[in-house]
Amino acid sequence: MMVPRRLWALGAALMILPVVAVTACASTAPPPPPESRTGRPDRGAELITRYGCGSCHTIPGVNRADGLVGPPLTRFGARSYIAGQLPNNADNLQHWISDPQAVEPGTAMPNLGVTAIDAQDIAAYLYTLD
Template sequence: MTGPHERRGWSLAVVLAAVGLAAACARVASPPPGELYRNGRPDHGAELIQRYGCGSCHTVPGVDRANGLVGPPLTRFGARSYIAGELPNNADNLRRWIQNPQSVEPGTAMPNLGVTDVDARDIAAYLFSLE
């Protein structure tokens, strides 16, 4: 049988573990939405997602016929902590991933599509708007 002090110690350990877990799951990097929306055009980004065929592999909310199941769904992308489980989710990293995913994760199923820097910026602006 455990005494009141032992139970209190166990409860405190559980609370501390939960707090530590919550802190570890907290966002690593906040995307800088101000920079994205000043420099990128989310409305054009949605058009580009369709033009580059991103929806053949990804489900992308707000983009017509973007219901692919090969890659992960891009719902709530702006609220995510990481890109491809590799990079902190911020504007520079997202543009890098969109333009050259193989340089981030060699062998990834995501192909290099020849996305220009301007197009990557607009696509990123759209994806960050998905919160």
């Protein structure tokens, strides 16, 4: 039985497609893991409660932080990107926390008036979640 040329070509293309898709994802090296050499994680956990972050996010280790509006922040320290746009590093995370609308206009994350020092401590806590 002969397989028509078009069907053979389609079958070959479909077999190669998963390899191309995986290769495309692997061709871009992920950014280095985030780190924060400054900030106080213990204070950051308290600030997460004070600013009400847990009303929108699930955040391990923070009492009553079980919100379902925003993404869960579990294993945040192991993530490559913030809001799907910024490489996950301390400077970018602090910028995102203190002024999310400047990073992604129209995002559901509100500007809560988080100060620079508070953002530094919140980031330090989030980086413990790996």
